[in-house]
Amino acid sequence: AQKVTQAQTEISVVEKEDVTLDCVYETRDTTYYLFWYKQPPSGELVFLIRRNSFDEQNEISGRYSWNFQKSTSSFNFTITASQVVDSAVYFCALTLIDTGANSKLTFGKGITLSVRP
Amino acid sequence: GAVVSQHPSWVICKSGTSVKIECRSLDFQATTMFWYRQFPKQSLMLMATSNEGSKATYEQGVEKDKFLINHASLTLSTLTVTSAHPEDSSFYICSARGTTDTQYFGPGTRLTVL
Numbered sequence: 001a002q003k004v005t006q007a008q009t010e011i012s013v014v015e016k017e018d019v020t021l022d023c024v025y026e027t028r029d030t031t032y033y034l035f036w037y038k039q040p041p042s043g044e045l046v047f048l049i050r051r052n053s054f055d056e057q058n059e060i061s062g063r064y065s066w067n068f069q070k071s072t073s074s075f076n077f078t079i080t081a082s083q084v085v086d087s088a089v090y091f092c093a094l095t096l097i098d099t100g101a102n103s104k105l106t107f108g109k110g111i112t113l114s115v116r117p
Numbered sequence: 118g119a120v121v122s123q124h125p126s127w128v129i130c131k132s133g134t135s136v137k138i139e140c141r142s143l144d145f146q147a148t149t150m151f152w153y154r155q156f157p158k159q160s161l162m163l164m165a166t167s168n169e170g171s172k173a174t175y176e177q178g179v180e181k182d183k184f185l186i187n188h189a190s191l192t193l194s195t196l197t198v199t200s201a202h203p204e205d206s207s208f209y210i211c212s213a214r215g216t217t218d219t220q221y222f223g224p225g226t227r228l229t230v231l
Binding site for chain 2: 033035037042043044045046047050091095097103104105107108109110112
């Protein structure tokens with residue numbers, strides 16, 4: 001079975017601070033995808049990134065960056081120069097690369113990020 | 118691209134009535150759709166997985182006779198909460214997955230049963 005742990009439950013920062021959201025995962029499979037989703041107060045989950053288990057390259061998209069390290073089973077997410085609009089719940093998730101029943105998403109419990117002006 | 122809609126966004130109903138929630142993939146064909154339930158300040162709980170044209174696969178503990186799922190086409194899945202009771206009040210979210218192995222989520226439906 002897969003497991004995703006987001007040990008941080010709530011983080012509060014002041015605008016313009018950098019913040020890192022941690023995600024640690026467990027799986028015995030070697031082929032999987034890792035995801036980050038953002039859930040703002042409106043409730044809709046917004047897809048942010050998908051990373052293939054074979055691709056450990058870090059990725060940067062604007063103020064967002066992701067650090068994937070298989071050696072520590074971690075897929076951390078950093079927001080640089082945070083803004084109030086970044087306030088949301090962030091979920092890390094994992095799915096096996098499989099077209100069958102195993103292709104379900106395993107979610108972490110989410111991290112509530114509050115960015116104060 | 119990859120837009121998923123849900124309707125209605127919120128619904129209030131009386132105990133004992135049935136409520137239907139629609140989930141549509143607007144710009145892609147969804148071979149698989151998922152239905153989740155989310156309680157306040159909690160993560161998403163998968164209720165069932167549905168593939169177009171076949172019966173849904175329910176997660177353990179989810180009553181299939183209470184939560185009827187129909188996936189009639191590659192762009193539409195419906196969840197019907199039958200004989201709703203106050204304990205069914207929750208936030209229901211659907212997601213759709215096409216060929217990219219990424220689930221895209223709808224905006225959710227907030228159900229309140231009086």
